[in-house]
Amino acid sequence: MKIIILGAGQFGTSLAASLISETNDINVVDLNAAKLDTLQERYDLRTVRGNASHPSVLDRAGASTADMMIAVTNSDETNMLACQIGYTLFHISTKIARVRSSEYFSYKNLFAQEALPVDLLISPESLVAEYVERIIAFPEAQQIVGFAGGRAQMVSLRCTTAYGPVGRKLSSWLPDVDYRCTAIFRNKESMVPNGDTVIQAGDEMFLLGDPQAMRQIRAEFSEAQQNSRSIRRIVLAGGGNIGKRLASHLGNDYHVKLIEINPEQARQASEELNNVIVLQGSATDRELLINENIDQTDLFCAVTESEETNLVTAMLAKELGATRTIALVNSPAFAEIANRLHIDKLIIPTQISISAMLGYLHRGDVAVAHFLHGGTAEALEAVIHGDHDSSRVVGRTLAEIELPKHTSIGAIVRGQNVLIAHHDLQIQTGDHVIVLVSDKHEIPAVESLFRVAATYI
Amino acid sequence: MPWLKPDRVRCEVPLSSKKQLLEALVKLLITDNPGMDPNAVLNCMYARERVSSTGLCNGVALPHGQLPNQEHPVAAFIQLTKGINYDAPDGRQVDLAFAMVIPTEANGEYQVCLSGFGDKLRNADFSARLRSIKDPAHIYTLLTAPE
Numbered sequence: 001m002k003i004i005i006l007g008a009g010q011f012g013t014s015l016a017a018s019l020i021s022e023t024n025d026i027n028v029v030d031l032n033a034a035k036l037d038t039l040q041e042r043y044d045l046r047t048v049r050g051n052a053s054h055p056s057v058l059d060r061a062g063a064s065t066a067d068m069m070i071a072v073t074n075s076d077e078t079n080m081l082a083c084q085i086g087y088t089l090f091h092i093s094t095k096i097a098r099v100r101s102s103e104y105f106s107y108k109n110l111f112a113q114e115a116l117p118v119d120l121l122i123s124p125e126s127l128v129a130e131y132v133e134r135i136i137a138f139p140e141a142q143q144i145v146g147f148a149g150g151r152a153q154m155v156s157l158r159c160t161t162a163y164g165p166v167g168r169k170l171s172s173w174l175p176d177v178d179y180r181c182t183a184i185f186r187n188k189e190s191m192v193p194n195g196d197t198v199i200q201a202g203d204e205m206f207l208l209g210d211p212q213a214m215r216q217i218r219a220e221f222s223e224a225q226q227n228s229r230s231i232r233r234i235v236l237a238g239g240g241n242i243g244k245r246l247a248s249h250l251g252n253d254y255h256v257k258l259i260e261i262n263p264e265q266a267r268q269a270s271e272e273l274n275n276v277i278v279l280q281g282s283a284t285d286r287e288l289l290i291n292e293n294i295d296q297t298d299l300f301c302a303v304t305e306s307e308e309t310n311l312v313t314a315m316l317a318k319e320l321g322a323t324r325t326i327a328l329v330n331s332p333a334f335a336e337i338a339n340r341l342h343i344d345k346l347i348i349p350t351q352i353s354i355s356a357m358l359g360y361l362h363r364g365d366v367a368v369a370h371f372l373h374g375g376t377a378e379a380l381e382a383v384i385h386g387d388h389d390s391s392r393v394v395g396r397t398l399a400e401i402e403l404p405k406h407t408s409i410g411a412i413v414r415g416q417n418v419l420i421a422h423h424d425l426q427i428q429t430g431d432h433v434i435v436l437v438s439d440k441h442e443i444p445a446v447e448s449l450f451r452v453a454a455t456y457i
Numbered sequence: 458m459p460w461l462k463p464d465r466v467r468c469e470v471p472l473s474s475k476k477q478l479l480e481a482l483v484k485l486l487i488t489d490n491p492g493m494d495p496n497a498v499l500n501c502m503y504a505r506e507r508v509s510s511t512g513l514c515n516g517v518a519l520p521h522g523q524l525p526n527q528e529h530p531v532a533a534f535i536q537l538t539k540g541i542n543y544d545a546p547d548g549r550q551v552d553l554a555f556a557m558v559i560p561t562e563a564n565g566e567y568q569v570c571l572s573g574f575g576d577k578l579r580n581a582d583f584s585a586r587l588r589s590i591k592d593p594a595h596i597y598t599l600l601t602a603p604e
Contacts, residue, residue: 002474065474091480091496093503113500363544365508385508389572451546454511454519455575457559457568 001025001361002066004092006052006082007073008035010330011098011124014350015070016045019361027061030073053081055089063090068360071097072122076104080116087117096120096357100241122356124349129245131352132301132326135345136231136250138218139299139324142204145370147381148413148432154182154208154379156372157221161201171195177216179209180420182410182436185373190438192408206372206379206436208410210418231298235259235322237283237313238304239269242328242349246303251275257292259283261304283313286320295321303328303347315341363447367432377438381413384431386452391429393450399423404445406438458532458574458601460557464488465533466593466600475543475551478535479503479520482556485533493531497524498558512545513579516588518554521571527560530567534600536587553578553587555600 001024005012008030016028016039026045029052030036036047050057052073063069069086071079079097086092097118102125104110111118134144134153142156159166165173170181170193184193185204191197199205207217222230232255236243239260247258247269257277260266270278281288283302294300300317302310307329314327318341327338328347338346358369358378365383372379388395398409398421412419413432419425427433437446465485472478479502487493501522505511511520533556540550555578559567577583590596 002476065476067474067476091476091499093476093506363510448546451509453572453575454509454513454546455568455572456509457505457521457523457565457571 006071068094098122165199237302297322390453390456404442460530460532510544512543514547518551521557523561525561
């Protein structure tokens with residue numbers, strides 16, 4: 001695929017790094033020559049210096065042959081305009097733009113094909129807010145991701161010896177809950193389990209079900225773990241865009257305090273947010289944290305603009321007794337450090353945003369895709385097209401479908417219903433099939449499986 | 458294939474990408490069809506490609522799409538000077554492309570026809586002949602000849 005990335009900032013750079021492959025041809029546009037030089041030294045890609053919304057610059061970047069444009073400059077307006085130009089002048093089929101200001105999201109028809117033709121809008125703030133909400137719903141999970149607009153969810157859980165399912169057959173664990181274990185990672189090897197698989201300590205299980213099933217699994221899981229009560233009290237550090245968005249999402253359901261160092265921003269946040277206690281002060285201030293009963297806090301979430309501050313405050317909060325801590329960082333390089341600092345989870349907005357566009361990077365109609373298990377596995381939501389003649393899966397039961405290795409179908413979302421995989425469940429056109437691929441080399445084979453005949457209208 | 462017209466056939470066209478090929482096909486398709494919006498034609502073909510590539514085998518592609526308010530299908534053909542990446546099932550590059558715009562309201566009426574025509578196009582002997590001819594009129598005759 002020929003892809004043009006507009007903007008060589010943190011996001012553009014991470015994006016370029018994760019899209020580089022033998023089959024992708026990448027061109028990055030930015031005004032800053034030094035940033036482009038660094039990129040070119042590190043990666044096999046081409047660069048063009050210039051204004052990302054100028055037609056001549058886009059032309060030099062190969063817009064006339066590009067399949068996809070991803071506009072992630074620091075300016076919302078440049079990103080939207082570039083998509084418009086990519087559509088009108090260069091007929092680029094897929095246009096993705098990062099738009100930060102919530103102002104633009106309030107008007108739905110703004111991004112229609114005949115208005116501002118953007119196929120996918122990336123709003124890092126709302127993606128981060130959704131991500132944190134999912135963590136709060138299942139804090140013990142290594143990872144929790146959604147499919148089909150949240151109708152289905154997949155959670156990954158690590159089984160410790162202290163925990164219930166260890167030593168049991170999968171079929172005898174939670175027999176009354178409608179879920180499916182799509183894969184188990186054991187000693188760095190992945191396996192597709194069946195009902196007779198016995199769960200061992202150290203296993204990482206990938207469980208799929210609807211939100212109701214997830215609540216049941218969580219209840220069972222947290223009961224077996226000490227220190228694992230539900231989250232009620234939340235402290236947020238940082239009253240910027242992300243902090244305010246999070247506070248307003250969480251304020252109604254949880255007891256939320258927001259700490260902001262800047263008096264003006266603190267005042268603003270307190271005016272905008274109902275149901276949230278806004279405190280003006282530094283989250284690195286020990287006294288402040290102790291006075292605000294940090295030891296009674298179920299979740300401490302550091303989302304200031306400085307990633308170093310976030311790491312330090314999260315560490316401090318943990319030391320002072322917060323049950324769980326989350327820190328926002330921009331660089332994936334911090335992931336390992338966070339582990340040593342005993343920070344429970346990291347929010348990496350660039351990674352969250354990249355995963356929001358993964359579906360578009362697959363061959364065929366993939367609505368959503370998520371990297372799992374540190375990127376070695378991937379879960380796809382494939383949209384089924386065709387009929388019995390033009391598709392290899394339509395009209396076949398799951399038992400009849402020969403899946404590639406290391407691949408399992410976990411569920412089918414049909415309309416509003418989540419149908420957990422079962423050998424006599426038949427695939428229909430229009431279904432969204434959730435597939436877990438635990439070895440990424442099998443992805444092309446999975447994409448081929450869902451292909452329809454070239455002559456299918 | 459009654460929907461092809463002689464002036465919608467081109468030979469030895471130098472193009473370097475699937476996108477350029479689709480754009481060139483759209484230009485041919487709207488010839489004699491002033492009512493057709495080129496953007497709408499291109500978008501309907503993109504929409505079909507997103508579902509799954511229309512690459513047949515043996516270097517042939519059959520890009521198509523559905524467009525509302527058309528009386529009948531419209532077809533065009535391009536022979537390229539060299540192959541381009543098209544994500545075909547056999548992995549081969551594509552240098553022959555037959556495009557068709559089908560009325561949305563037809564409800565599957567043309568499915569059998571398109572499937573049959575696809576079989577003919579992907580036939581190794583037939584595609585080799587299409588490749589060897591460098592004259593649009595001759596290719597037109599070959600494509601529209603009865604079975």
